[in-house]
Amino acid sequence: MKSSTSSWSLSVNHLTMKFGSSKALDDISVEFNSGEIHGVVGHNGAGKSTLLQILSGALSPTNGELVMGDQKLEFDEPSKALEAGIACVYQELSLPMNLPVYQCLFLGHEITSGIFTNKKKMKDESKRLCALVGLDIDVNVILENLSVAQRQLLEIAAALGRNTKVLLLDEPTTALEPNQVEILFEIIRKLAKEQNLIVLLVDHKLDEILSVCNKVTALADGKVILSRKTSEITLEQLTEAVIGTARKHSEVSDKKSQQVEQKITNGNYFEAKNIEAEGLHDISFTVGQGEILGIYGLNGSGRSRLLRLLYGDLKIELGQLIIDGKVMRFNNPQDAFNSGIAYLSEERKRDGFVPLMNSGENVTLPILKLFKRLRIILNHQSRKVFADNQINNLSVRGNLKGPISRLSGGNQQKVLFAKVLAQKPKVVLLDEPTKGIDIGAKREIYEIIKQAATKDNVTVLVVSSEEEEILTLADNVLIMKSGKVIGEKINSTGLSIIDLRRFSLVSSGAK
Structure with a gap:
């Protein structure tokens, strides 16, 4: 890729993106200039991901222009954006782990000589691309043998191999150690300057944004709140812009704190003590029987990883789970299942159900042994009666005899809750x-969760990126940032959305 010294820009003009009646982006206009690193910040739901998806061709805007x-x-698919020189490196690394470096860097656009792949040219070009991002590695090595930091840089190298003019980086430092972050930033600075790229950096760590970016744009509720040079703004000003304005949570009653104390029968029923694991550090908290603990943090804070660890999907390296x-x-x-722990993944279509099975079959799948006679013969009638009762209790509507994928x-989601409670x-x-x-189904699910805690004395840990949801459901709230729990859990009585946002941004945590 040849560098160019002439200045140019990518302009977002009056961009609006609607999903139904809600606006993910609301008439935003921003200019990104070549040779500069432009940070984009905002809280969960601010519109950052939607902007990236539009720029990378994954979404077409409702109104506005690029x-x-x-x-x-005008893009109707990501390949069109790539052709225009816009490449996106997402938070979840995407290069296949079972291929050598040189094949990964040219996956889908291999260098050929006639009908044959020219491996020598691919390897030579791979060495050049690796050098651009500061990687001194054997291009024949399989990706699974590289560190996370090396694979992150390879993702950038792969983007540069497509004659990229605009490099979109989505939370690139999430899995990196502090020394690796600074190395990455130095490489990004060099690329922006020497290759005359536009680098758009989405990052929730505001201090990182101020240290590496030339300009920053803050989004809140789909609107541009601030767009300035980083040299003209303080961390405090940027924090206030990201927090935005949010109404105080109106559904929390004055009696909530008292109700929590009354329903929790064992305040230390579920306890994490100084747990260390991959991506998680010094995790300690307690949850009582009948308590709903909300776990809140920005994307990349470690909240979903924590649930996976508690469910046995990740290994505890140090500390105790009691x-x-x-x-x-x-x-x-x-x-974990045998110990009475049930887990509901955020990806219900990928992890939650078998699409071609009907609702009842999905509900009883984890507990089939309860319906076997002599541990061999499945009693289909008793299984069906049990499943029908579970489903009816949660008022599931639709064709329950057909595949669950048609609901x-x-x-x-209600079927999956029936599956969880059946355990x-x-x-x-x-x-x-x-x-x-939709909002109607949300309210029904909130009631299901509350009933499980109140009537069945179930301990519930709930991760949500929606502040309103956390405040509606949780008795207490745990804040996470960068794989750590910040402070002690906070009683949700009187908490506001602004409080949650502020606690998740400042490392000192809540008091």
């Missing part, structure tokens, strides 16, 4: 329990 130089851009006074060691999710999102769990772990469902 202009590069003097050319108007349930009802007993130290637990989970080697896998089956161990609405809200009804699919008669002692502890329930919920990751984004109302993701992608």
Whole structure:
């Protein structure tokens, strides 16, 4: 890729993106200049991801336009954005782990000589691309043998291999150690200057944004709140812009704190003590029986990773997990399941159900042994009666005899709650329990969660990126940032959305 010294820009003009009646972006205008690193910040739901998706061709805006130089851009798919020189490196690394470096860097656009792949040219070009991002590695090595930091840089190298003019980076430092972050930033600075790139950096760590970016734009509720040179703004000003304005949570009653004390029968029923694991550091907290603990933090804070660890999907390296006074060691999710822990993933279509099975079959899938006679013969009638009762209790609507994939999102989620409750769990772990469902179904699911805690005395840990949801459901709230728990858990009585945002941004945590 040849560098150019001439200045040019990418302009976002009056961009609006609607999903139904809600606006993810509301008439925003921003200019990104070549040779500069432009930070984009904002809280959960501010519109950052939507902006990246539009720029990378994954979404088409409802209104507005993109202009590069003097050319108007219109994308109906990501490949069109790549052709225009816009490449996005997402937070979740995407290069295949089972291929060598040189193949990964040219996956989908291999260098050929006639009908044959020219491996020598690919390897030579791969060495050049690796050098651009400061990587001194053998291009024949398989990716699984590289560190996370090296693979992050390879993702950038792969983007540069497509003659990139605009490099979009989505939370690139999430999995990196502090010394690796500074190395990455130095490489980004060099690329922006020497290759005359526009680098758009989405990052929730505001101090990082101020240290590496030339300009920063803050979004809140789909609108541009601030767009200035970083040399003209303080960390405090940027923090206030990101926090934005949010009404105080109106559904919390004055009696909530008293109700929490009354329903929690064992305040230390579920306890994490100084837990260390990959991406998680010194995790300590307690949850009582019948308590709903909300876990809140920005994307990349470690909240979903924590649930996976508690469910045995990640290994505890140090520290203890204690349930009802007993130290637990989970080697896998089956161990957690056997100990009375149920987990509901945020990706229901990928992890939650078998699409072609009907609702009842999905509900009873984890507990089939309860319906077997002599441990061999499945009693289909008793299984069906049990499943029908579970589903009816949660008012699931739709064709329950057909594949679950044909139900609405809200009804699919209620079936999954029926599946969780059928396990008669002692502890329930919920990751984004109302993701992608309408407001009516949300209210029904909130009631299901509250009933499980209140009537069945189930301990509930719920992760949500929606502040309103956390405040509606949780008795107490735990704040996470950069893989750590910040301060002690906070009683949710009287908490506001602004409080949550502020606590998740400042490292000193809540008092």
